[in-house]
Amino acid sequence: xxxxxxxxxxxxxxxxxxxxxxxxxxxxxxxxxxxxxxxxxxxxxxxxxxxxxxxxxxxxxxxxxxxxxxxxxxxxxxxxxxxxxxxxxxxxxxxxxxxxxxxxxxxxxxxxxxxxxxxxxxxxxxxxxxxxxxxxxxxxxxxxxxxxxxxxxxxxxxxxxxxxxxxxxxxxxxxxxxxxxxxxxxxxxxxxxxxxxxxxxxxxxxxxxxxxxxxxxxxxxxxxxxxxxxxxxxxxxxxxxxxxxxxxxxxxxxxxxxxxxxxxxxxxxxxxxxxxxxxxxxxxxxxxxxxxxxxxxxxxxxxxxxxxxxxxxxxxxxxxxxxxxxxxxxxxxxxxxxxxxxxxxxxxxxxxxxxxxxxxxxxxxxxxxxxxxxxxxxxxx
Amino acid sequence: xxxxxxxxxxxxxxxxxxxxxxxxxxxxxxxxxxxxxxxxxxxxxxxxxxxxxxxxxxxxxxxxxxxxxxxxxxxxxxxxxxxxxxxxxxxxxxxxxxxxxxxxxxxxxxxxxxxxxxxxxxxxxxxxxxxxxxxxxxxxxxxxxxxxxxxxxxxxxxxxxxxxxxxxxxxxxxxxxxxxxxxxxxxxxxxxxxxxxxxxxxxxxxxxxxxxxxxxxxxxxxxxxxxxxxxxxxxxxxxxxxxxxxxxxxxxxxxxxxxxxxxxxxxxxxxxxxxxxxxxxxxxxxxxxxxxxxxxxxxxxxxxxxx
Numbered sequence: 071x072x073x074x075x076x077x078x079x080x081x082x083x084x085x086x087x088x089x090x091x092x093x094x095x096x097x098x099x100x101x102x103x104x105x106x107x108x109x110x111x112x113x114x115x116x117x118x119x120x121x122x123x124x125x126x127x128x129x130x131x132x133x134x135x136x137x138x139x140x141x142x143x144x145x146x147x148x149x150x151x152x153x154x155x156x157x158x159x160x161x162x163x164x165x166x167x168x169x170x171x172x173x174x175x176x177x178x179x180x181x182x183x184x185x186x187x188x189x190x191x192x193x194x195x196x197x198x199x200x201x202x203x204x205x206x207x208x209x210x211x212x213x214x215x216x217x218x219x220x221x222x223x224x225x226x227x228x229x230x231x232x233x234x235x236x237x238x239x240x241x242x243x244x245x246x247x248x249x250x251x252x253x254x255x256x257x258x259x260x261x262x263x264x265x266x267x268x269x270x271x272x273x274x275x276x277x278x279x280x281x282x283x284x285x286x287x288x289x290x291x292x293x294x295x296x297x298x299x300x301x302x303x304x305x306x307x308x309x310x311x312x313x314x315x316x317x318x319x320x321x322x323x324x325x326x327x328x329x330x331x332x333x334x335x336x337x338x339x340x341x342x343x344x345x346x347x348x349x350x351x352x353x354x355x356x357x358x359x360x361x362x363x364x365x366x367x368x369x370x371x372x373x374x375x376x377x378x379x380x381x382x383x384x385x386x387x388x389x390x391x392x393x394x395x396x397x398x399x400x401x402x403x404x405x406x407x408x409x410x411x412x413x414x415x416x417x418x419x420x421x422x423x424x425x426x427x428x429x430x431x432x433x434x435x436x437x438x439x440x441x442x443x444x445x446x447x448x449x450x451x
Numbered sequence: 452x453x454x455x456x457x458x459x460x461x462x463x464x465x466x467x468x469x470x471x472x473x474x475x476x477x478x479x480x481x482x483x484x485x486x487x488x489x490x491x492x493x494x495x496x497x498x499x500x501x502x503x504x505x506x507x508x509x510x511x512x513x514x515x516x517x518x519x520x521x522x523x524x525x526x527x528x529x530x531x532x533x534x535x536x537x538x539x540x541x542x543x544x545x546x547x548x549x550x551x552x553x554x555x556x557x558x559x560x561x562x563x564x565x566x567x568x569x570x571x572x573x574x575x576x577x578x579x580x581x582x583x584x585x586x587x588x589x590x591x592x593x594x595x596x597x598x599x600x601x602x603x604x605x606x607x608x609x610x611x612x613x614x615x616x617x618x619x620x621x622x623x624x625x626x627x628x629x630x631x632x633x634x635x636x637x638x639x640x641x642x643x644x645x646x647x648x649x650x651x652x653x654x655x656x657x658x659x660x661x662x663x664x665x666x667x668x669x670x671x672x673x674x675x676x677x678x679x680x681x682x683x684x685x686x687x688x689x690x691x692x693x694x695x696x697x698x699x700x701x702x703x704x705x706x707x708x709x710x711x712x713x714x715x716x717x718x719x720x721x722x723x724x725x726x727x728x729x730x731x732x733x734x735x736x737x738x739x740x741x742x743x744x745x746x747x748x749x750x751x752x753x754x755x756x757x758x
Contacts, residue, residue, distance in 0.1 A: 285537035
């Protein structure tokens with residue numbers, strides 16, 4: 071090849087690549103199923119994990135009976151009513167009423183102020199409140215009584231500080247990195263990893279295998295287009311689509327679920343691109359060894375999605391698993407990505423804290439990509 | 452230098468021998484037909500020649516390039532239309548054509564003259580998705596895509612299978628025009644009537660080539676006089692004649708039976724006298740010219756007799 075022919079050839083190759091990428095986008099945007107998986111899934115998962123699967127307790131039905139009707143009981147009742155944890159129902163008539171309403175599920179908790187609550191408090195310096203919680207769900211019952219305890223303690227503190235100085239040791243508990251106990255936090259990194267696994271790995275492998283099934287791979291191979299370029303042209307559109315997905319997830323997390331991105335967004339983006347490349351390589355590798363779309367889908371789903379769900383630590387803590395599962399989890403790329411996202415996004419840590427995981431991901435990406443390219447068949451079977 | 456050469460090519464899938472020691476040559480500018488039923492090994496030969504498949508033995512070249520060593524050279528120069536419709540169903544006619552033109556490093560305008568005759572027929576459907584085209588239209592589009600880069604050799608694997616009769620004859624007309632452009636064409640078909648439209652043909656059966664020659668020469672080398680007979684009860688006649696000692700072969704061809712006699716010199720009277728033994732109603736007999744199909748069946752029988 072002469073020196074002046076080189077740019078010409080390069081230009082043609084660039085054009086080939088571009089037209090191929092455009093074709094891939096046609097495929098994606100003309101197939102409702104792919105579109106649904108691509109953009110419906112992330113939104114659905116974010117909303118599902120953010121709202122429906124939340125472990126927080128909110129809007130607990132509560133009913134109260136005030137037999138004292140003084141300034142103290144009214145203040146406490148107002149505090150409970152204004153809390154977002156509770157939804158105040160109509161006052162209790164008698165004890166039988168409590169049981170009935172527990173049974174039909176309209177309330178989970180009942181509070182009874184005895185007669186003379188205020189005068190007892192002022193004269194004897196102590197008064198009692200009866201709190202009854204429905205413990206058929208013990209978790210909720212515990213949380214509810216804790217909330218009420220906190221509200222009453224809070225009121226007591228207000229009272230003490232205005233009256234006289236009272237030495238009290240109040241333990242201040244802090245749930246680090248998630249002080250508002252925002253349940254969405256933990257899920258976000260896991261959901262991102264899961265979605266990348268689905269979009270990059272499954273869709274990429276299926277799209278390559280589809281060409282084999284349709285027979286278009288035969289034509290592509292018998293053309294001046296280099297076989298390796300087929301893989302690159304397949305990977306680029308899904309890289310772009312995954313990045314768009316990443317942006318959507320970030321947007322939803324910040325504005326819908328109120329999750330704050332504490333660390334550097336650029337670092338997060340760079341790490342995500344690295345993880346996307348790892349997933350793409352995995353997808354291309356799967357497409358090399360399978361000949362039907364169903365098989366490709368099955369391998370990506372069973373082989374990639376399930377381990378991501380179960381063994382990255384975002385649904386079930388890894389620490390409690392038998393050693394064999396812990397060992398397997400170290401082979402899963404999403405395990406490292408999950409750690410990275412958690413560190414950067416939730417804890418606000420810098421690169422110096424995640425370089426080890428990054429290095430492992432780079433190694434995995436290179437390893438998978440090399441095998442995928444090497445294993446790519448330039449002929450049929 | 453021939454456009455295509457095959458020397459002792461064989462291909463096995465496990466224990467099954469798909470291509471068995473096949474050798475032939477295709478000259479430059481020739482329209483060469485591989486004729487044989489499904490499973491004869493035609494597709495395997497196409498895939499070996501288009502460098503998609505490695506043979507288990509023998510060697511082959513296309514335009515002087517070895518199919519194994521210089522596969523990229525061949526891929527740059529040939530056009531290939533696989534047996535199954537292999538374009539993007541969700542892309543429109545225009546998009547498909549544009550895509551393949553660019554992949555092959557050319558544009559639609561550059562080689563427009565070459566595809567004009569064919570493309571004009573599908574142009575009204577430019578914006579229709581390829582998956583929504585009729586069978587004949589699909590074949591025309593596929594041919595356009597295979598031709599868009601002006602290939603030196605064109606490989607067409609069963610281009611007319613599943614296409615209606617009118618589209619089939621149109622398709623062969625187009626191949627005739629392409630031949631005038633000095634493009635070497637290798638085409639396969641299971642339809643014997645298409646064989647006579649080729650310059651030369653290879654008759655294939657069970658992975659073996661039975662004969663390679665011009666259609667005329669193959670018909671000419673049919674060794675015996677051939678007769679077509681007919682009667683009211685054609686099925687009974689077939690049974691009777693097949694069991695007759697004097698009849699060498701008897702095969703059903705539409706409403707007629709094609710027969711040859713064991714005796715070298717046969718005429719219509721001889722046939723009459725054989726048939727009269729079975730008292731057929733409305734019996735008719737006439738001497739006919741053999742077709743490629745007659746030759747094919749005869750060669751097939753000879754081959755199995757050898758075994």
